[in-house]
Amino acid sequence: MRASQFFISTLKEAPTDADITSQKLMLRAGMIRKLAAGIYNYMPMGLRTIRKIEAIIREEMNAAGAIELLMPVIQPAELWMETGRWQKYGAELMRIKDRHDRDFIVQPTSEEAVTDIARGEIKSYRQLPVNFYHIQTKFRDERRPRFGVMRGREFTMKDAYSFDRDEASAAVSYDKMFAAYQKIFARLGLTFRAVKADTGAIGGSRSHEFQVIADTGEDTIAYCPASDYAANIELAEALPLIASRASPMLELTKTATPGKAKCEEVATFLNIALSVTVKSIVLAADKVDEKNNPLPAEIWLLLLRGDHELNEIKAHKVPGLDKDFRFANEAEIIEYFGCKPGYLGPIGLKKTVKIIADRTVANMSDFVSGANEEDMHYTGMNWGRDLPEPDMIADLRNVVAGDPSPDGQGTLAIQRGIEVGHVFYLGTVYSKPMNATFLGENGKPQLLEMGCYGIGVTRLLGAAIEQSHDERGIIWPEAMAPFTVAIAPIGYDRSVMVKEAVDKLYAELVTAGIDALLDDRGERPGVMLAELELIGIPHRVVIGERGLKEGKVEYQHRRDSAATVVDVNEIAALIKNKLSA
RNA sequence: CGGGGCGUAGCGCAGCCCGGUAGCGCGCCUGGUUUGGGACCAGGAUGUCGUAGGUUCGAAUCCUAUCGCCCCGACCA
Incomplete structure (x- = not known):
């Protein structure tokens, strides 16, 4: 081209x-x-x-x-009603009406259409x-x-x-x-x-x-x-990071932690490792009776180690939470814990909640958690001794770098x-x-x-x-590049020598079926080269009188930091060679 | 959907507070000089100031509405 x-x-x-x-x-x-x-x-x-x-x-x-095959962009709503996705898909599904006021959708995907076929x-x-x-x-x-x-x-x-x-x-x-x-x-x-x-x-x-x-x-x-x-x-x-629970070493102690609501703050304040703390996450699962009237939500307490974060997809797999859940609101938290968020924990609840411990938390001992009292935490907390075993143990957290690989081979990155x-x-x-x-x-x-x-x-x-670019522009992988090779002549319109060499190379590449772009626009060299780099064409040949007088041209891959001087008679072969490699 | 911001020339922006004939850089067009890394000189074109109302002698500027676009959020106690 x-x-x-x-x-x-x-x-x-x-x-x-x-x-x-x-x-x-x-x-x-x-x-x-x-x-x-x-x-x-x-x-x-x-x-x-x-x-x-x-x-x-x-x-x-x-x-x-x-x-x-090819299925239409516009599809009748009836098909989507059959699978229930007309209702379920929500606002992301683009719905339109035709002149007869019939419902259609603009396809986000084609399961219905293909299943109909x-x-x-x-x-x-x-x-x-x-x-x-x-x-x-x-x-x-x-x-x-x-x-x-x-x-x-x-x-x-x-x-x-x-x-x-x-x-x-x-x-x-x-x-x-x-x-x-x-x-x-x-x-x-x-x-x-x-x-x-x-x-x-x-x-x-x-x-x-x-x-x-x-x-x-x-x-x-x-x-x-x-x-x-x-x-x-x-x-x-996420596998448990602690193989088995150690025996308690510390007494359960209520400790003042004024104004320290986050695990990070508590750990710093008490000068302990973040991995000794346990954070409390309160979820609510809404309930209805047989007549679809709302009942009080069921409240759950999820316990994760202070340096771990909740994985909601995993929480959705816990029996009882698998229908749906939300984060509990402050009123519910105060009703069940007698305390506002920031100092919550599994001991001293006002009303019973279901307690699920993450696999790692279940094996912790002498840990630190909220005391359900403002500005207070417990240290030296131990399962079995200070509170009953959790109602359930589950994988609740996101893995982090360094966790053991679930296949038992090495650690995760x-x-x-x-x-x-x-x-x-x-x-x-x-x-x-x-x-x-x-x-x-x-x-x-x-x-x-x-x-x-x-x-x-x-x-x-x-x-x-995103994967491949630099400060000058795009760097296309060869297979995706809009053009594979750029030929950049210096003075195409004013040097017969350049024009002849360029035309010859271009013809040869085209004959070989190579997708070459001959930049014959007559832009100044700086503009031309900057634009070719911005566009990201992977291979580039610069041909000018200066080199041609010595019988040379310049080849540069978009990733190369500098050009390579090549004999003008060898450039076509060099490119063909690079492309077949 | 909640919060915030922005709409002025093709692109990037100023002007708005404090109302008085709409500007800058790049790009574009013409001519010339240039030509190995986003040239230089001279001349030129380009705007319903997002849209619709309102206030005013007069609105890009003030008011109201509306549309569009962008950002943040909508888990982390």
């Missing part, structure tokens, strides 16, 4: 409403332009990258046996397994769109849906997609990690997120450098990631309400076993940039 025939529109300064690096760089490089909150135009430069990503996804999906078309087990996918525009009316294309409202997603005759076969389909995703993200040139993820209401163990590693990621990943264990922190299992892919076993959650069945070998109808597999195509742009 000749730059003069293309559209390059860079910005020296990013608009002030851009908040993160990838968004600023995409705006500056002319890849996107904002049209509304969370809604972007994809400019020619950005679209080239999207197309490259899509091509790799298609190749690998097809290679894995998935079949492409399946129940209409799949009649026999002989047609299974099958995996349909499409690459389509999605809309989720995020309550707060931000981070540019990373959390936009309109975005492009590749979503695939597998249909199988039974769970064993569905597991095979799942594994195939898992393997395909590994290949896709590797081919895209990203540093990523497949992590175990929460399965939410669906349950089971088959759910993995593919996380692009980046310090600015919204997700936290726990992984074990010594093994292949990796999980979203929401899910990562923590890093940040950006979720770009998710594979999920669905079972019959959609086929059941939609009555999507096939005839089995026994001649009887059976529910389709499903799986779903998503890749955030447009989010990948942002994720790649």
Whole structure:
């Protein structure tokens, strides 16, 4: 492509409403332009990258046996009522009406549509397994769109849906997609990690997120450098840090801790380790009677070590809290504990509450906790001696770096990631309400076993940039770059020597099928080079009279700190060689 | 949804408090000089000051409403 025939529109300064690096760089490089909150135009430069990503996804999906189709952006509400998601999805689901006042939605995902196809078309087990996918525009009316294309409202997603005759076969389909995703993200040139993820209401163990590693990621990943264990922190299992409870050494003592409400403050004040303190978290589970009238909420006390933090997803798995819970309000806390928050603990309650100890807390001894009296804490607290054993022991906390790995091999490390892919076993959650069945070998109808597999195509742009950029701009992995090679002539329009050498190289690269951009715009060298770096084209050849007189040109990879002088006769071969490597 | 902030030229901003013919830098156009890291000189174009009302002789400026955008929060006792 000749730059003069293309559209390059860079910005020296990013608009002030851009908040993160990838968004600023995409705006500056002319890849996107904002049209509304969370809604972007994809400019020619950005679209080239999207197309490259899509091509790799298609190749690998097809290679894995998935079949492409295309489902509509606008879908009838009835389908979504069948699965109950019309009610459940909430405000994120964009609802619209047509001229006849009929309800429609703008798809945030396509389980309903694809299940409708399946129940209409799949009649026999002989047609299974099958995996349909499409690459389509999605809309989720995020309550707060931000981070540019990373959390936009309109975005492009590749979503695939597998249909199988039974769970064993569905597991095979799942594994195939898992393997395909590994290949896709590797081919895209990203540093990523497949992590175990929460399965939410669906349950089971088959759910993995593919996380692009980046310090600015919204997700936290726990992984074990010594093994292949990796999980979203929401899910990562926290083992007890104390193997067994030691015998009490200290007497239970009420100690004044004036004005010290937080564990950190108490530890500092008493000159003890934070890991000796226990924090109290009070939850409330709302109850109703048979007639749906509200009853007083059930109050729970969760105990965590002072240096640990609550994991709400885990709390949601505790029997009794699994329906729903909220944080107790101050009135409830005073009613049950006789004290305002800050000095709460498990001893001396006004009314009985359910006490759940985190696994680590359950094995602590001589610990410090609130005395349910303002400005007072207890030290030397011991289970069994000073208070009854907890009603329940559970894994309630987020893992922290240095925790033992749940697979028993080494310790966990923590890093940040950006979720770009998710594979999920669905079972019959959609086929059941939609009555999507096939005839089995026994001649009887059976529910389709499903799986779903998503890749955030447009989010990948942002994720790649977050992972790979410098102060000059984007550094694209080769496979995603809008152009693979930039040819930067110095004086293309005023030096026959330069023009000839440049045209020759360009023709040769094009013939070889290499995606080269010849910058023939006639910009001054400084502007041209700065823009090419901002755009992030990985390979660059600078050709000017100065070098050409010696028969030389300059090659520089976007990551190189300096250019390499190359014989003009060898440059094409050098690039071809680098690209095939 | 709660709190805060901002809407003035394509982008970045000033002007607003204290009402009186709308400015700066970059970018853009023309001509010239330049040409190996975001050039220089000269000339030029570009605004319903987010929108709608109101106050006033007069509103970017004051008042009201409204729309848009951004940030923080909506767990950590």
